[in-house]
Every structure is written in C-alpha cells, then in structure tokens.
Amino acid sequence: MNSNEHIxxxxxxxxxxxxxxxxxxxSLGELTRAGIxxxxxxxxRTAAFETFLAALEARAPVRARVESLAHDDLQAITELxxxxxxxVEKEPLPAAVEQDLIASYAALCADSPDSxxxxxxxxxxxxAEDASFxxxxxxxxxxxxxADAVKYVRSCWASLYSVPSMAYRRKHGLPEEGVAMAVVxxxxxxxxxxxxxxxxxxxxxxxxxITIEGAWGLGSSVVGGEVTPDRFVVGKxxxxxxxxxxxEKLVEHKPAAGGGVVDLPVExxxxxxxxxxxxxxQRLREIGRKVEKHYGRPQDIEWAIDQSGxxxxxxxxxxxxxxxxxxxxVAKPTDNPLSHVMNIFGGRR
Amino acid sequence: MEQTSARxxxxxxxxxxxxxTAEEKKFPLPSSLGVVPxxxxxxxxYPYYMQFTPDDDERxxxxxxxxxxxxxxxxxxxTAEAAYCALGAANTRVHCLPTTKGIDYRIINxxxxxxxxxxxxxxxxxxxxxxxxxxxxxYYEHWERLYEQWKRKMRELIGQAQALPxxxxxxxxxxxxxxxxxxxxxxxxxxxxxxxTLEGYFQMWHHHFxxxxxxxxxxxxxxxxxxxxxxxxxxxxxxxxxxxIEAEIFRPDEELKRxxxxxxxxxxxxxxxxxxxxxxxxxxxxxxxxxGKAWLDELETSRDPWFNxxxxxxxxxxxxxxxxxxxxxxxxxxxxxxKVKAGVNLERPTEQLMEERKQLIEDYxxxxxxxxxxxxxxxxxxxxxxxxxxxxxxxxYCEHWYTNLFFNKIREFGELLAQNGFFADAExxxxxxxxxxxAAIIDLMHSWSxxxxxxxxxxxxxxxxxxxxxxxxxAKHETAPALGPVPDVIDDPxxxxxxxITRESLxxxxxxxxxxxSNEIRGFAASRGVVEGPARVxxxxxxxxxxxxxxxxxxxxxxxxxAPIFQKISAAVSDIGGSMSHAAIVAREYGLPAVVGxxxxxxxxxxxxxxxxxxxxxxxxxxx
Numbered sequence: 001m002n003s004n005e006h007i008x009x010x011x012x013x014x015x016x017x018x019x020x021x022x023x024x025x026x027s028l029g030e031l032t033r034a035g036i037x038x039x040x041x042x043x044x045r046t047a048a049f050e051t052f053l054a055a056l057e058a059r060a061p062v063r064a065r066v067e068s069l070a071h072d073d074l075q076a077i078t079e080l081x082x083x084x085x086x087x088v089e090k091e092p093l094p095a096a097v098e099q100d101l102i103a104s105y106a107a108l109c110a111d112s113p114d115s116x117x118x119x120x121x122x123x124x125x126x127x128a129e130d131a132s133f134x135x136x137x138x139x140x141x142x143x144x145x146x147a148d149a150v151k152y153v154r155s156c157w158a159s160l161y162s163v164p165s166m167a168y169r170r171k172h173g174l175p176e177e178g179v180a181m182a183v184v185x186x187x188x189x190x191x192x193x194x195x196x197x198x199x200x201x202x203x204x205x206x207x208x209x210i211t212i213e214g215a216w217g218l219g220s221s222v223v224g225g226e227v228t229p230d231r232f233v234v235g236k237x238x239x240x241x242x243x244x245x246x247x248e249k250l251v252e253h254k255p256a257a258g259g260g261v262v263d264l265p266v267e268x269x270x271x272x273x274x275x276x277x278x279x280x281x282q283r284l285r286e287i288g289r290k291v292e293k294h295y296g297r298p299q300d301i302e303w304a305i306d307q308s309g310x311x312x313x314x315x316x317x318x319x320x321x322x323x324x325x326x327x328x329x330v331a332k333p334t335d336n337p338l339s340h341v342m343n344i345f346g347g348r349r
Numbered sequence: 350m351e352q353t354s355a356r357x358x359x360x361x362x363x364x365x366x367x368x369x370t371a372e373e374k375k376f377p378l379p380s381s382l383g384v385v386p387x388x389x390x391x392x393x394x395y396p397y398y399m400q401f402t403p404d405d406d407e408r409x410x411x412x413x414x415x416x417x418x419x420x421x422x423x424x425x426x427x428t429a430e431a432a433y434c435a436l437g438a439a440n441t442r443v444h445c446l447p448t449t450k451g452i453d454y455r456i457i458n459x460x461x462x463x464x465x466x467x468x469x470x471x472x473x474x475x476x477x478x479x480x481x482x483x484x485x486x487x488y489y490e491h492w493e494r495l496y497e498q499w500k501r502k503m504r505e506l507i508g509q510a511q512a513l514p515x516x517x518x519x520x521x522x523x524x525x526x527x528x529x530x531x532x533x534x535x536x537x538x539x540x541x542x543x544x545x546t547l548e549g550y551f552q553m554w555h556h557h558f559x560x561x562x563x564x565x566x567x568x569x570x571x572x573x574x575x576x577x578x579x580x581x582x583x584x585x586x587x588x589x590x591x592x593x594i595e596a597e598i599f600r601p602d603e604e605l606k607r608x609x610x611x612x613x614x615x616x617x618x619x620x621x622x623x624x625x626x627x628x629x630x631x632x633x634x635x636x637x638x639x640x641g642k643a644w645l646d647e648l649e650t651s652r653d654p655w656f657n658x659x660x661x662x663x664x665x666x667x668x669x670x671x672x673x674x675x676x677x678x679x680x681x682x683x684x685x686x687x688k689v690k691a692g693v694n695l696e697r698p699t700e701q702l703m704e705e706r707k708q709l710i711e712d713y714x715x716x717x718x719x720x721x722x723x724x725x726x727x728x729x730x731x732x733x734x735x736x737x738x739x740x741x742x743x744x745x746y747c748e749h750w751y752t753n754l755f756f757n758k759i760r761e762f763g764e765l766l767a768q769n770g771f772f773a774d775a776e777x778x779x780x781x782x783x784x785x786x787x788a789a790i791i792d793l794m795h796s797w798s799x800x801x802x803x804x805x806x807x808x809x810x811x812x813x814x815x816x817x818x819x820x821x822x823x824a825k826h827e828t829a830p831a832l833g834p835v836p837d838v839i840d841d842p843x844x845x846x847x848x849x850i851t852r853e854s855l856x857x858x859x860x861x862x863x864x865x866x867s868n869e870i871r872g873f874a875a876s877r878g879v880v881e882g883p884a885r886v887x888x889x890x891x892x893x894x895x896x897x898x899x900x901x902x903x904x905x906x907x908x909x910x911x912a913p914i915f916q917k918i919s920a921a922v923s924d925i926g927g928s929m930s931h932a933a934i935v936a937r938e939y940g941l942p943a944v945v946g947x948x949x950x951x952x953x954x955x956x957x958x959x960x961x962x963x964x965x966x967x968x969x970x971x972x973x
Contacts, residue, residue: 204580207716237712238586240877240965330578330717333724338489340729343573344566344842345446345481 001107006048006100010041020045022122022182027316034294036287037312041117041186042104044153046124048097049180052157056091063176066161071170077163084161088154098150101185105146108187116142116255117149120184121156141220142188144259149185156183189312190255193275194219194304195229197284198319199236199292205322207298209242210234210288214275216266217252219304219314226263227251230275234285241281246274276305283311291316298323376831376859378406385458385826391819392457394423394782394812399430399456410455410462411831415848415925416664418905419888420459420823423816424759424779424786427550428664428752429454429461435554440562440843441466444488445480449841459823462832465841485563492735496560499739503556503746510549510754513542516765518797536794543762543790547783550755557747562843564740569842571729578717578726583874583965585937590710591733592934594702596741599938601658601671602912604651605678606695609685611647615640618690621682627675654750660893662906663748666760666779670753677893681913741934762786769793770806772813780816781809830858830948849873849946858948870954872922872947874967875933880920880942881972886956901962903954915939920962922950922969936964944969 003012013021013029021029025043032038056062062084069077093101109115121138138159140152159165160181169179195214200207213222213229221227227250233243248271256262276284284303291313292299298319305311334340379401384392392400417429437451450466468474488495516539526534568591575587612618617640620633634641652672660677661668671678688695710730717723763778771789772778778786789805796803835855844850857871885900887893893914896902901920912935915921921936921943936943942964944950950969954960959972 201581206579206581208579208713209581233581235583235586236716237709238583238877240583240586242581242583242874242965327718329719329722329725331574331725331729332721333728336486337728337732338486340574340725340732341485341489341563341566341570342478344569345448345485346478 001104003042004100006045006051006097007104008043008045010038010043013043019124020047020182022046022124022184023317024120024122024315025182025184026122028184028186030294031291031313031316034291036291036294037310039187039189039312039314041108041184043122044097044101044183044185046180046182048101049157049182051094051097052091055094056087059091060087063179066166066169066176069166069170071167074163074167077166077170081161081163081166085158088158088161093150093154101150101153102146105149105185108185114144116144116188116190116259118184118186118188119143119149119152119156120186121159122182122184124178124180124182139220141218141261142255142259148259153183153185157181189304189306189314191218191304192307192309193217194302194314195222195275197288197301197303198298199288199301200298200319200322201233202321205325205327208236210236210285212276212281212284215249215252216270216275217254217264218261219302220261221251221253221263223302226253232276232281234281236285236289239282239285241278244274246272248272249275280305280309280311287311287313376833376835377829379410379455379457379462379832380406382457382829382832385819385822388458388819388822391816394816395426395456396782396784399426399454401455401457405455406833408464409831409833409836410464411848411850412828413454413461413463413848414830415906416662417461418925419665420820421456421461422459422666422779422820423782425665426456426461427547427783429456431551431554432557433463434551435558436562436843438555439558444485444563445477446562446842447474447477447481449843452843458826458828459820460828465844467841488560488563489567489732489736492560492739496739499556499559500746503553503751506549506553506556507746507751507754510546510751510758513545513758514538516542516762518765518793534798536797539790539794540787542758543787546755546758550751553747553751553755557743560736560739561743564736565847566842567732567736568740569845571733574726574729575713578722579713582713583877585875585877585933586709588933589937590706590713590730591737592706593738593741594699594706596738597745598741598934599697600745601655601678603697604655605681605913606685608644608647608651609682609689609695611644612682612686613689615644617641617644618686621679621686623683627679630679657750657753658745659749659753663744663752666756666776670749673753673757677913680894681916684916759786762790766790766793766809769796769803771803771809773810777813777817780813785809785812827952831855835859854946854948868971870947870950870969870971872944872950872967872969873933874965875945876936876941876943877965878920878940878942879961879963879965881959881961882919884922884954884956884958884960885918886951886954888951901960903950903960905951912939915941920964921945922947922954922960922962924948924951
C-alpha cells in the first residue's frame with residue numbers, strides 16, 4: 001500500500017518531514033532509509049489529526065477554549081481535559097482516515113493478522129520532545145487487532161489534551177493553531193532484551209565510547225526506570241568492553257495474552273546473568289556508529305533484540321546534555337608545532 | 350647541586366593536613382630502614398655515595414623496582430651509576446629540562462631507591478626554558494638525521510667493544526711483541542682493556558639518554574591530548590596509534606619465526622622437539638648433511654646481531670643473551686614449527702598493521718569537535734611518530750647488544766681472576782665493585798710481573814662469600830615501595846615518563862594494606878582480553894623454564910625479550926610497567942591480556958593459584 005494524505009510509510013519519510021509526521025516518525029523513517037533495521041511501520045500524519053479536529057471543532061470549539069485557559073488555573077484545566085478527552089473518545093474517525101488507517105494496518109500485518117503493534121505518539125514541535133510534554137502514557141505496547149489500533153490512535157490524539165500537556169502549552173503561551181500530533185503504528189518486537197544506548201559517555205562526554213544499558217524483556221522497563229539495567233561501556237572505535245556492570249534484574253516487561261504488557265518476576269540465574277553477549281554488544285556498537293555517522297552527531301538510541309537475535313532500533317534522537325555544553329578546545333594548533341611539548345616539559349601541568 | 354627539591358620544602362604538617370589518609374599512612378623514613386642483620390659488611394661494599402645518610406630523610410624516594418626488581422650485586426650497580434650520570438647530564442646540562450634536573454640514587458639491602466631533583470625557582474625555570482628550546486627543539490627539528498647519526502655512533506661503539514682483546518696473561522710475553530719492540534707488556538694491556546670496557550659502558554649510557562626524554566616527552570604530549578579529548582580512552586589505544594610497526598624490538602622474535610619456517614622448508618623440523626637441549630639440536634643438525642648445514646647457516650645469520658637480545662632488561666649480569674644461552678629461543682622453536690606445519694602464517698602482517706594504525710588515528714581524529722583540535726592533533730601525532738622509532742629501537746642497541754658485550758667482557762676478567770685464585774668461579778667477579786675489580790686486576794698485574802702470588806686471593810674469596818650470602822638474604826625481604834615525605838603532586842616529567850609514578854599510584858601504594866580482604870588487584874590495562882588460568886609467579890629469569898602452556902605469567906617486570914614465551918602463556922601480570930612499556934606492546938602483539946604496574950602481584954598471588962586477568966580493565970581477580 002502506498003503512502004497518501006493520511007498515511008506515510010517509514011521508507012517514504014525522513015527528518016525533514018517532521019512537521020507532518022512528527023519527530024519520532026521522521027526519525028524512524030530516516031533510520032529506515034539509512035538502512036538501519038527498524039521494525040516496519042507507518043505514521044498517521046498530522047493531516048489525519050487535522051481532519052479529525054475539524055470534525056470536532058464543527059460540533060463545538062476546541063482550540064479557542066484551550067487558549068482561553070489561564071496557565072495556573074489547574075481546576076479549569078482539569079475540567080476541560082476531562083471534557084476534551086471524552087469528546088475525543090466519542091468522536092468517530094472521519095471515514096477516509098479510518099479507511100486508510102485500517103487498510104495500512106492490514107498491509108503492515110499482512111503476513112500474520114494477529115501481529116502485535118506499538119502505537120506511539122509523534123509530536124511535531126521541538127518542545128514536544130520534552131518529557132514534560134510527551135510522556136510515556138502516549139505509547140501503547142502490544143496492541144492487537146485493527147479495532148484496538150484505531151482506539152489507541154485516538155488515545156494518542158487525546159493525550160494532547162491531558163492536564164500536563166495543556167498546562168505546559170499555556171505556561172509557554174504556545175498557540176493551539178500549530179498543535180498537532182502524528183501517530184506511529186509499528187510492528188512490535190517481542191524483545192528478548194532491550195534498552196538504550198548513548199553514543200558518548202554520559203559521565204565524561206567522551207565521544208570515543210558507547211554506553212549501553214539493557215535488561216530482559218521489553219525496553220519499557222529500562223526507559224521507565226523499573227529495572228536497574230546492566231551497563232556496558234564499549235570503545236566506539238576499538239570495540240573494547242571496558243565496563244560491565246551487571247545488576248540484579250528483578251522484573252521484566254513481557255507481552256500480556258490479550259494485549260498490553262505485564263510485569264513478570266525474573267527468576268534464578270537470569271537475574272544476575274548479563275543480558276547481552278559480547279557479540280551483541282559489538283553489533284549494537286556497529287549500529288550506534290552507523291546511526292551517529294548518519295546524523296553527524298552523538299545519539300541517544302532505544303534498541304531491542306528479538307527472540308531470533310536480530311537487533312532493531314526503536315528510536316534515535318540527538319544527545320542533548322553534553323552537546324549543549326560549550327567546551328573549550330583541548331588544544332589549538334601552534335605556529336611552531338614543537339611548542340606543544342612545553343605542556344609536558346614546561347611544568348604547567 | 351641543589352640540595353632541596355620541591356617536596357622537601359613542603360612542610361610535612363601541611364601535606365598531612367591535606368588528606369586524611371596521608372595522616373594515617375606514611376612511607377617510612379630512609380633512616381628507619383635498617384640493614385638486614387648480618388649483612389652490614391655486604392652493605393658497606395657499595396660506594397659511600399650510594400649510602401643513605403640522615404639528611405636523606407628530608408626527601409621523597411621510591412624503589413626503582415622497574416629497572417632493579419631484584420637485589421643488585423655490587424658490580425651490577427655500575428649500571429645505576431652510569432645510567433644516572435648520563436640521564437642527569439642530559440636533563441640537567443645538555444637539554445636543560447626546565448622543571449627538573451637529574452635523578453639521585455641510594456642503595457640499601459641491595460634495593461635501589463631514587464629521587465628526582467625538581468627546579469622550583471621561577472627565574473631558574475624561565476632561564477632553563479630558554480635553554481631547553483634552543484637545545485631540545487633543535488633535536489626535534491633534526492631528529493631523523495641525528496637518529497641516523499646515533500645509530501652509526503652506536504654501531505661504532507659496539508665495534509670498539511667487540512674489538513677489545515680477551516684478557517690473557519701469557520707465561521712469557523709473545524716473541525713477536527718482543528721482536529716488534531712493542532715495549533708494553535701484556536699486564537698493562539689487561540688494565541687498559543678493563544678501563545676501556547668500563548669507559549665504553551659509561552659512554553653507551555650517554556647515547557642511551559641522548560634522545561630518550563625528548564622522545565618520551567613528545568609521546569606524552571600526544572598522550573595527554575588524547576586523555577583530555579577522550580577521557581575514557583584506554584592507554585593501550587594511544588600506544589597503538591603511536592607504536593612503530595617494524596621496530597627492532599620485534600626482530601629477534603621474527604627471526605625465530607623465520608628459522609621455524611626454514612626448518613620446515615629444509616625438512617629438518619623433526620630435530621626440534623619439546624624439551625630437547627639446544628646443544629643436542631645443533632649436534633644432530635651437523636649430521637644432517639646439506640639441509641642441516643643450511644639451517645645452521647641461517648641460524649648464524651639471525652644470531653648476528655638479533656640474538657644479542659637478553660632475557661631481561663639488561664640491568665643484571667645474569668640476564669644472558671640468546672647468543673650465550675640458546676635455551677629460550679630454542680624452547681620456542683617447536684611451537685613455531687608446529688604452527689608453520691599447521692599452515693599458520695607467522696609473518697607479521699606489517700602492511701595490514703600499518704593500515705589499521707592509520708585507520709585508528711583517522712577514526713579518533715574524526716571524533717574531535719573542531720578542525721582546530723584536529724590540526725593540533727595532527728601536529729602532535731606527527732611529532733610522536735617521528736620520535737617513536739628511537740623510543741622503541743634504542744633498547745636493542747643499548748640495554749641488549751652493548752650490555753651483553755659489557756657483561757661478557759667482565760665475565761672474561763672473572764675467568765682470569767678465578768684462574769688466579771681470587772675466587773672460585775668466574776661469575777663471582779660480579780660480587781666485587783668495579784673499583785675492587787680494578788684493584789684485583791692491578792694486584793694480578795703485579796703478581797704476574799713480580800712472580801709472587803697475588804695478595805688478594807683470600808680477601809676477595811671471603812668478600813664474595815659474604816656478599817653472596819647477603820644477596821640471598823636480601824631477596825627474602827620485602828622492601829618499602831617508597832620512603833620519606835609524600836609529595837603533593839608528582840610533576841617531574843622524567844619520573845612520570847620513565848616510571849609512570851603519579852600521585853594516584855602513591856596513594857595506591859599507601860593504601861595497599863587495605864586490600865587484604867579484597868580478591869582484586871588493580872594495575873594498568875596494558876592489553877585487552879579476559880583469561881582465567883593458573884598463575885606462575887616468576888620472581889627471577891631463572892624460573893622462566895617452569896612456565897607451562899596456558900599459564901598466566903606473574904612477574905615483577907614483564908619483558909619483551911621474553912616474547913617467545915608469550916606463545917606459551919595465556920596472560921601476563923607485572924608489578925611494574927606502564928601501558929607504553931615494551932611488555933605491553935608485545936602482549937598486544939600476541940593478543941594476550943596483560944595487566945602491568947600492579948605494584949603487588951608477585952606478593953599477593955600464590956604460585957599455582959587460579960586467577961582471572963582482565964587486561965581491558967586492568968584488574969586481576971584471585972579465584973581461589
């Protein structure tokens with residue numbers, strides 16, 4: 001099935017499409033096109049949301065009411081949030097949108113109609129990547145069947161009208177006109193283990209190492225901070241594994257029978273066994289390098305390894321903490337290259 | 350010479366107040382370090398200028414276990430004497446390092462302690478900086494030419510040492526000497542030969558230090574940059590970026606591989622079996638016709654000069670060269686031959702190594718933040734590459750080739766003195782100081798001339814006996830890693846460069862007692878990889894033969910000339926050494942995990958104990 005007004009397949013989009021497919025969608029498209037293994041999927045574009053919102057506005061105002069809120073009137077915000085969420089849940093999807101979504105879903109899961117998918121909100125503005133704006137509740141894991149897919153796409157849209165989300169927009173005086181949301185629908189990996197990877201050291205900012213954190217099962221346990229993950233530091237260029245901090249992993253997130261995710265206790269030796277082999281660490285390193293090279297800057301990556309041992313990326317965004325620091329150059333070239341030795345011999349150490 | 354160093358000027362109270370541990374833990378003072386009872390006479394054998402005196406308590410000293418890991422016999426102290434005279438001259442007077450002068454040394458219980466002499470007066474530092482730049486920078490600018498010239502000088506010096514006659518006293522002066530009217534008799538030649546032997550050795554050490562500090566300094570400049578730009582980079586990675594690909598230090602081992610290939614090609618490989626003696630191999634090959642002879646010819650080609658490598662670091666008379674004792678090289682041959690026959694290509698893939706080094710440098714370069722940093726990086730690594738051939742190459746000429754010639758010549762004098770009753774065995778000569786050897790030679794000269802027996806036979810026999818007993822006794826006693834007040838910082842570039850000593854390593858020494866309950870020993874990560882196996886604690890070169898296939902070598906100082914041993918062992922651990930030591934380079938070359946500079950491995954690890962070596966992290970774990 002081809003991309004259209006409402007739907008964009010990953011292979012057809014890139015970072016430049018952020019305004020219409022959101023940051024997450026654009027990044028997944030960019031990775032797909034760069035030849036990085038990403039679970040296949042598509043984005044429900046902001047146009048779909050706009051169509052939906054237009055239908056909603058036709059019944060009663062939406063944006064004007066949000067804009068009239070005072071940012072510190074928590075009670076009014078809460079009341080409007082409850083009202084808006086109810087309206088979003090009740091409003092049927094415009095026929096054309098629903099048709100495109102269901103057809104794309106069917107194409108995505110053509111080989112196996114029971115395939116689980118993840119439904120993830122994909123916001124369009126820089127600010128939207130702030131954790132205070134787009135929280136974890138905007139991702140729905142292990143969604144089964146077209147009906148649930150439609151339901152959770154709507155839930156992602158509704159999350160734009162959550163209390164924290166509206167309060168944030170009001171606090172920063174953001175116009176509602178530009179507020180839109182794309183939604184990622186993506187095949188889901190039954191992760192054997194999963195986690196995050198920084199292509200530099202979070203401790204020293206060193207760009208010559210890659211820090212990898214992981215735990216058993218789905219990566220939501222690591223991202224959500226429910227498990228202390230195993231931590232590895234690998235030389236970006238040398239591949240040398242310099243740190244192996246193996247933690248006690250008490251729980252893992254696994255798919256629930258009827259959809260969604262459950263916490264399961266980790267038993268026995270698996271608790272203290274490393275969740276990644278050296279070979280897997282090296283494959284992650286190679287992928288991390290490739291992604292960083294593609295973007296030209298250090299990355300903060302979410303990854304998963306499926307039951308067959310395939311490494312997949314679920315997200316990649318630029319590392320922000322160290323990149324924001326203006327570091328003085330370690331050294332500058334000198335007219336006489338020999339004068340560098342005075343750093344050692346000159347007693348200025 | 351300036352009496353005080355930066356450290357002695359720091360009031361003890363101030364440095365104690367700076368850290369809690371400094372107050373609780375201090376190094377002993379030199380004056381508190383007694384001579385082992387019963388060895389007082391032997392201690393007095395060392396010249397007065399090597400003895401500790403009370404004012405030495407004011408200064409910081411550390412045990413130079415890197416170069417002198419075993420108690421030093423009286424004669425062998427000539428190495429400390431010659432080396433520190435030359436090092437000090439280069440630092441203090443020739444290149445004028447701005448912040449440091451030479452190295453002072455003392456000996457007690459056979460252990461050599463050394464201390465730096467820092468320059469702290471800003472005006473003096475400024476003056477020395479100007480001098481340094483006029484001198485050292487000239488060397489850097491003309492490095493290649495001067496280094497080529499250096500190699501010629503060393504070859505010449507080696508040639509002179511080789512030309513010295515074997516000391517010999519004929520019953521009658523040879524008739525031809527009389528007929529040519531030489532006028533100078535053989536006993537005079539004896540003294541001249543001895544003095545030239547000594548003179549040559551002192552001279553060699555001047556050559557040794559002609560480039561050394563400048564070479565290390567340029568390397569360390571790049572090293573420092575990398576550590577700042579990439580705080581988590583492994584030392585060994587930086588060493589790999591700079592290491593030479595075809596350094597002399599690899600050649601002896603390369604020659605063995607070549608000889609293994611020759612043995613297979615000539616179909617005489619059956620002669621080389623595990624455990625067979627070198628002389629038996631040679632005798633058998635002599636009976637194997639043209640092929641046997643062809644291999645023996647190849648051996649001769651390799652021996653001169655590449656078997657002039659000794660099994661230690663060249664600081665002890667008993668570190669014999671491969672040429673003098675074929676045990677080590679021949680014990681490696683069966684293993685290499687087996688690999689050749691299994692189709693393994695033993696040749697070092699130099700082009701590939703070169704390509705890998707280039708890629709490594711390029712990859713790190715790319716990670717730098719700005720073009721400005723890249724330009725500085727290029728300048729620094731360019732200089733490091735220019736100087737490094739000397740850093741890697743000089744040892745073969747100095748510590749190995751020349752030192753072997755020197756000790757062998759002294760050994761010849763030992764033989765002559767033993768024949769004349771001064772002591773029982775030629776090796777006993779190494780229990781006399783070089784002054785005493787000269788005295789014995791003059792005694793012998795006179796005895797030969799007068800026809801009377803030498804005067805010193807009983808005297809020297811007794812001294813040798815006393816000193817041998819003392820050496821054996823001293824070897825049983827541990828010695829403190831450092832003495833005197835702890836300096837706040839170690840910024841003496843020569844100490845940091847040559848011994849790898851930093852304030853952090855001093856703290857580790859001070860706290861080493863805290864590790865009693867721990868089963869971990871930490872050191873420098875020298876070569877990556879993790880291996881578990883039985884430890885073989887080798888405290889002296891003589892014990893190398895005990896190593897079994899798969900053992901983990903635990904020693905005081907790993908040595909590159911043990912390279913052939915590295916095909917047998919599974920990992921290496923040493924008390925002393927940094928990531929740029931040759932030991933680390935050879936370990937990387939063989940792909941073996943290595944942890945160096947642990948300070949205490951040979952004391953804490955028991956022979957036969959199972960240990961885990963994590964060479965990437967610099968950690969040794971005791972498993973039982």
